[in-house]
Amino acid sequence: MDPTIIARLSEIVGENDISTSPLERTLYGHDAAPIPGLLTRFFKTTPDVIVRPESADEVARILCLASDSKVPVIPRAAASWSLGGVIPVKGGIVLDLIKLNRIREVSRDELWVEVEAGVVWQDLMEQLLEQGLTVLSYPTSAPSSTVGGWVSTGGYGIGSLKYGHIGQQIEALEVVTPGASGSRTDELPRRSLFTGLYNHDPRSEIRSVSKGTANPKMEWFLGTEGQFGVITRVKLRIRKHPDRTAVRGVCATRLQDLADLVGELTGMREVPYCVKVLDSGLMALRRKLRGVDAEDKNLVLAVFDGSAKEVRAATAAFDQIVSQHGLEPIAESLAEAEWEERYYPMRIGRLGPTLLGGETIVPLDQLGPVLSEIRSLQEKYHLEIGTEAHVVSKGWAVVLALYLADERKALRYMTRLAVIRDIVHIGLTHGGKPYGLGLWDAVYVRRRFGRKDLQELKRVKKRLDPNGIMNPGKFFRADTRFGIPIPMPLYATLMNILSLACRFL
Amino acid sequence: MEIPELKRLDVEIEPWVCTQCGNCRTVCPVFEQLGWESASPRGKIYYIKRLLQQRPSRRNRMDDEFVKRIFQCSLCVRCEEVCQTQIDMMRLWQAVRADLGQRGLWPKEVQAIREAILSQYNLYSMSNSRRTVWAMMIEEQVLPKVNQMADVAYFVGCVAAFTGRIAGIPESTVAILDSAQVDYTILGPDEWCCGNPLFFVGAHAEAIELARHNLEKLRQLQVRQLVTSCSGCYRAFKNEYPRLLGEEIGIEVLHFSQLLSRLIDEGRLQFSQPREVTITYHDPCETGRHCGIYDEPRYVLSSLPGVELIEMPENRGQSGCCGGGGLLKATHPDLSLDIAERRIHQAIHAGASVLVSSCVTCRLQMSEAIRARNLDIGMYDISEFVAQFL
Numbered sequence: 001m002d003p004t005i006i007a008r009l010s011e012i013v014g015e016n017d018i019s020t021s022p023l024e025r026t027l028y029g030h031d032a033a034p035i036p037g038l039l040t041r042f043f044k045t046t047p048d049v050i051v052r053p054e055s056a057d058e059v060a061r062i063l064c065l066a067s068d069s070k071v072p073v074i075p076r077a078a079a080s081w082s083l084g085g086v087i088p089v090k091g092g093i094v095l096d097l098i099k100l101n102r103i104r105e106v107s108r109d110e111l112w113v114e115v116e117a118g119v120v121w122q123d124l125m126e127q128l129l130e131q132g133l134t135v136l137s138y139p140t141s142a143p144s145s146t147v148g149g150w151v152s153t154g155g156y157g158i159g160s161l162k163y164g165h166i167g168q169q170i171e172a173l174e175v176v177t178p179g180a181s182g183s184r185t186d187e188l189p190r191r192s193l194f195t196g197l198y199n200h201d202p203r204s205e206i207r208s209v210s211k212g213t214a215n216p217k218m219e220w221f222l223g224t225e226g227q228f229g230v231i232t233r234v235k236l237r238i239r240k241h242p243d244r245t246a247v248r249g250v251c252a253t254r255l256q257d258l259a260d261l262v263g264e265l266t267g268m269r270e271v272p273y274c275v276k277v278l279d280s281g282l283m284a285l286r287r288k289l290r291g292v293d294a295e296d297k298n299l300v301l302a303v304f305d306g307s308a309k310e311v312r313a314a315t316a317a318f319d320q321i322v323s324q325h326g327l328e329p330i331a332e333s334l335a336e337a338e339w340e341e342r343y344y345p346m347r348i349g350r351l352g353p354t355l356l357g358g359e360t361i362v363p364l365d366q367l368g369p370v371l372s373e374i375r376s377l378q379e380k381y382h383l384e385i386g387t388e389a390h391v392v393s394k395g396w397a398v399v400l401a402l403y404l405a406d407e408r409k410a411l412r413y414m415t416r417l418a419v420i421r422d423i424v425h426i427g428l429t430h431g432g433k434p435y436g437l438g439l440w441d442a443v444y445v446r447r448r449f450g451r452k453d454l455q456e457l458k459r460v461k462k463r464l465d466p467n468g469i470m471n472p473g474k475f476f477r478a479d480t481r482f483g484i485p486i487p488m489p490l491y492a493t494l495m496n497i498l499s500l501a502c503r504f505l
Numbered sequence: 506m507e508i509p510e511l512k513r514l515d516v517e518i519e520p521w522v523c524t525q526c527g528n529c530r531t532v533c534p535v536f537e538q539l540g541w542e543s544a545s546p547r548g549k550i551y552y553i554k555r556l557l558q559q560r561p562s563r564r565n566r567m568d569d570e571f572v573k574r575i576f577q578c579s580l581c582v583r584c585e586e587v588c589q590t591q592i593d594m595m596r597l598w599q600a601v602r603a604d605l606g607q608r609g610l611w612p613k614e615v616q617a618i619r620e621a622i623l624s625q626y627n628l629y630s631m632s633n634s635r636r637t638v639w640a641m642m643i644e645e646q647v648l649p650k651v652n653q654m655a656d657v658a659y660f661v662g663c664v665a666a667f668t669g670r671i672a673g674i675p676e677s678t679v680a681i682l683d684s685a686q687v688d689y690t691i692l693g694p695d696e697w698c699c700g701n702p703l704f705f706v707g708a709h710a711e712a713i714e715l716a717r718h719n720l721e722k723l724r725q726l727q728v729r730q731l732v733t734s735c736s737g738c739y740r741a742f743k744n745e746y747p748r749l750l751g752e753e754i755g756i757e758v759l760h761f762s763q764l765l766s767r768l769i770d771e772g773r774l775q776f777s778q779p780r781e782v783t784i785t786y787h788d789p790c791e792t793g794r795h796c797g798i799y800d801e802p803r804y805v806l807s808s809l810p811g812v813e814l815i816e817m818p819e820n821r822g823q824s825g826c827c828g829g830g831g832l833l834k835a836t837h838p839d840l841s842l843d844i845a846e847r848r849i850h851q852a853i854h855a856g857a858s859v860l861v862s863s864c865v866t867c868r869l870q871m872s873e874a875i876r877a878r879n880l881d882i883g884m885y886d887i888s889e890f891v892a893q894f895l
């Protein structure tokens with residue numbers, strides 16, 4: 001990278017917040033997924049420089065500079081996602097958002113909080129708890145992941161069933177978009193948070209996007225993985241911390257029995273805060289981790305919260321539904337222990353030693369067949385696989401299937417990657433969608449958005465990021481370092497070969 | 506590249522089970538100060554994995570910055586508490602530090618500490634005959650106790666023995682022991698460093714002589730119970746010695762806070778000086794997370810007349826670190842004070858006017874930070890604090 005760019009970046013963020021050290025560049029060239037070296041070689045995953053802006057103004061200056069110089073900018077929060085969203089594809093500037101970590105304002109009366117995008121969910125929850133408040137929903141990666149990261153990716157997790165997608169909880173966003181080249185970094189628009197839009201300005205813009213604004217639409221920044229700009233602040237609705245929480249669990253041998261139960265739970269008058277299914281594969285792996293023999297049992301966990309009265313009514317209704325289904329609840333203490341483990345879906349990784357996984361969002365009425373088919377991958381590939389499904393709305397469930405692998409055995413490990421494709425495909429054949437795209441699932445972009453929405457997104461991309469500097473080479477298509485994208489047919493062929501090898505190696 | 510020490514300490518698998526989820530980043534006191542991936546546990550583990558993936562070649566070398574980062578760690582192992590896959594972080598960091606030692610890559614401060622311990626049997630390169638220097642003002646009370654046959658031995662530890670600023674800790678400890686009429690001995694010049702600083706850098710083999718010597722002396726005096734107010738010595742005797750020697754040491758090891766709790770239960774301590782004061786307890790990493798002592802010190806402190814014990818939000822297994830451990834104080838003193846300052850602010854924010862801990866290093870470190878950063882709170886070791894009520 002041109003040293004003058006580095007020098008100018010250093011002027012913007014200060015010398016303590018920029019690094020070009022070989023160690024740091026190595027460490028900012030990956031995310032949570034253990035991708036084999038053979039694959040990453042198709043991309044220039046090592047960034048040229050890492051910067052840590054402290055304010056939206058600094059972000060804006062960086063984007064201006066990058067846009068002028070046509071250098072990629074890769075927003076990176078906690079890097080807890082695993083689809084390659086924070087991995088550079090053609091080097092460039094990694095924008096580490098760790099310093100945007102202030103909780104700006106909490107309104108107890110109106111029940112909202114305004115945070116910088118790099119605030120970690122758990123920190124936010126702890127701070128709110130001091131005032132008897134809490135968030136509406138959160139990802140199970142709450143101990144590490146950030147508010148901005150979840151807005152930019154999936155947005156479904158614990159609490160979604162009751163309070164909806166993260167998008168439904170956002171009052172306003174502050175975003176910085178790169179604008180066209182020829183901009184002047186010394187003339188930034190003045191910031192006025194959440195009061196309305198800036199007039200269109202050719203330079204890098206700090207925009208305030210509220211619910212209902214037409215242009216830009218807030219939706220453009222939800223789940224678009226840093227393609228259109230950098231989210232710098234989020235105003236979120238929150239709630240009073242519930243007085244009571246009750247956890248209930250039900251076991252069954254037949255997956256379909258539990259899938260039926262789950263369908264009914266979503267129709268309850270007192271909507272559960274969370275409903276999730278852990279299939280027998282996952283339960284077996286967890287028991288194996290504790291050195292206990294497997295049981296062929298699947299588990300549904302349902303969590304209710306609210307006032308003591310509400311929770312009492314909800315659990316009574318739940319017990320009735322369960323008995324109508326002829327199912328047996330598990331001991332409350334066991335259900336509670338399972339709930340305590342909610343932040344640790346990857347515990348079983350120790351058995352791998354590597355853990356790989358695939359994720360898809362599927363129609364709720366297809367949950368039974370989807371889980372059964374995923375289960376059958378165990379036989380097909382002779383591997384140990386376990387699945388967790390979060391019911392996130394009346395109609396949908398996010399399914400995360402995790403399986404054991406061993407990164408140290410390079411060839412065999414490579415073939416294991418094919419299983420991810422199978423998991424996503426099982427979802428797709430049952431009317432589901434990929435849960436995210438990033439780099440590794442960018443081939444599914446059309447399946448995710450459909451033709452019309454995709455065209456709109458492409459138009460938005462052109463308008464907001466005309467020089468294509470924001471997180472390039474993913475989401476819309478997976479670009480290799482040679483400038484050639486990976487087309488679906490090539491991807492499919494490659495995966496078929498790996499899949500075949502995986503069955504017989 | 507090979508890192509044979511991983512095998513020796515039975516942590517070969519650990520770098521591979523890391524899911525890179527980042528939970529450790531949120532709690533790591535060093536990462537909180539520095540904020541770069543290379544300073545986070547997961548960043549270090551990722552790099553270790555990269556090293557293991559390199560084909561052996563003479564051109565392989567450790568990145569200098571990585572070496573620095575490995576010693577930018579207080580071994581508080583808060584990372585272990587939140588780890589998705591429950592990585593044995595302590596052993597992992599020990600193994601990597603040991604490997605760096607074999608490559609001649611230890612920081613000079615670590616080298617100096619090692620040499621001091623091996624040549625003088627104490628941390629500070631002092632003559633070990635001066636082990637009872639702390640008792641200068643109470644020689645008549647203490648010297649007769651040196652090398653006596655007794656059930657109980659008070660293991661003073663290098664830090665308390667040689668650091669004049671905290672001589673109050675051993676002074677208070679013997680005052681309490683006497684008040685409860687405990688028949689105890691101290692080893693005096695025959696007390697050698699417990700070896701904990703060597704364990705911190707995975708130099709187990711070098712610590713073996715120290716362990717054998719200390720245990721032999723204790724056995725000669727027919728000691729059945731060892732008491733120490735140093736959380737590092739406690740950890741060494743309790744965790745490391747049995748592992749190192751491959752057998753139980755045959756002596757009950759108690760932290761002073763545990764003994765205090767027993768003495769209170771047995772009615773052997775009378776507190777005649779009530780004092781209205783709001784205090785909070787800081788869990789030392791080495792007695793807390795490393796050894797699971799959480800209840801006894803709280804029990805002791807709540808038994809003191811007039812004392813209100815309040816908790817900081819980060820307590821017990823989630824307790825913040827004082828920054829003084831893992832040789833961080835020696836290798837990166839400023840960073841270590843920054844960490845202490847953060848923890849002290851938590852105590853002040855909680856509304857305590859006195860901060861009590863049960864570790865000589867925490868006491869030294871936090872008192873220094875309070876002075877250097879002009880903070881307004883009192884700081885005592887549990888022995889010093891309890892002695893005020895006698």
Ligand SMILES: Cc1cc2nc3c(=O)[nH]c(=O)nc-3n(C[C@H](O)[C@H](O)[C@H](O)COP(=O)(O)OP(=O)(O)OC[C@H]3O[C@@H](n4cnc5c(N)ncnc54)[C@H](O)[C@@H]3O)c2cc1C
Binds near residue numbers: 079146
């Ligand atoms: C144990 C575990 C549990 C998980 N549970 C869930 C779950 O329940 N639900 C779920 O949806 N996911 C889950 N995930 C995946 C992941 O944690 C989430 O996607 C999380 O929201 C990512 O946040 P992050 O801060 O780590 O973002 P990163 O991984 O750093 O970034 C993710 C993507 O968003 C972009 N981005 C990040 N911040 C910004 C910003 N401020 N502006 C613009 N672009 C940005 C990045 O460029 C990247 O493309 C889990 C992961 C783990 C390891």
